[in-house]
Amino acid sequence: MSAAVSCGSFGGKKKAAEAELDDSTKTAMEMERKRMEEPEFDIVTTHGTMRVKLYSKTPQHRENFVKLVSEKYYDDIRFHRVIAGFMIQTGDPLSRDTSKIDSWGIGGPEYTVPAEFVPEYVHKKGALAAARKGDMANPRKASSGSQFYIVHDENVCRQLDGQYTVFGEVTDGLEVIDEIANVATDRYDRPYEDVQIITIKPVGIPVQTPVAEADSTGVEPADSTSEQ
Numbered sequence: 001m002s003a004a005v006s007c008g009s010f011g012g013k014k015k016a017a018e019a020e021l022d023d024s025t026k027t028a029m030e031m032e033r034k035r036m037e038e039p040e041f042d043i044v045t046t047h048g049t050m051r052v053k054l055y056s057k058t059p060q061h062r063e064n065f066v067k068l069v070s071e072k073y074y075d076d077i078r079f080h081r082v083i084a085g086f087m088i089q090t091g092d093p094l095s096r097d098t099s100k101i102d103s104w105g106i107g108g109p110e111y112t113v114p115a116e117f118v119p120e121y122v123h124k125k126g127a128l129a130a131a132r133k134g135d136m137a138n139p140r141k142a143s144s145g146s147q148f149y150i151v152h153d154e155n156v157c158r159q160l161d162g163q164y165t166v167f168g169e170v171t172d173g174l175e176v177i178d179e180i181a182n183v184a185t186d187r188y189d190r191p192y193e194d195v196q197i198i199t200i201k202p203v204g205i206p207v208q209t210p211v212a213e214a215d216s217t218g219v220e221p222a223d224s225t226s227e228q
Helices: 007-037 059-070 098-103 154-160 174-181
Strands: 040-045 048-054 079-083 087-090 111-113 127-132 143-151 166-172 197-203
Touching: 048 059, 048 174, 059 111, 059 143, 059 166, 079 174, 087 174, 127 154, 166 174
Parallel strands: none
Antiparallel strands: 040 048, 040 197, 048 166, 079 087, 087 143, 111 143, 127 143, 127 166
16 A cells, blocks of 8 residues: 655745746756856858857946847948957958948947946956047047957057947857958058958857937937047
């Protein structure tokens, strides 16, 4: 004859199952929150793919980047400024057009993004940082609306800490930075060969376009877009 099972034992198992479900749900929710706060993207280039993570403590730069990616803004844009042992720079929509080569480096949307300096975010190798106009024209150090650079040599770039907003990092594909940094360039640091972003794809989550206009991310109108 089988042993009798009390109602109390069923109740205990039910509570344990509910607690386990709650813990699993909480873990899933926390993972989702983390992914939203520090989303990842694959930057697919003609020289390979870099996976990048955006930082949680630079939300205006993060949301602006997410917005531009959702609009396919970066598709087919060139790396227009490449300096081995320093950094590689991209994000200028004018660089799609070789007839505008003399203007490469000044293009972008008609707004800037307020500086977001966070001491723990430094110019290490693979760091993503926003380009901007120089201090004389831009004393508040506001960032370009679209142009950014990726650090090749942190020893050289660490002098830029606190001067340019670092808003993300390459988490996989650091060798792609080396590949791009070592292409031959002209005297204006423009690669002789086409080095392009093919596309940027979100990892794990769909990209949603922010609801409002550009200033919903805190961006500021700009009289011109520039670079570092």
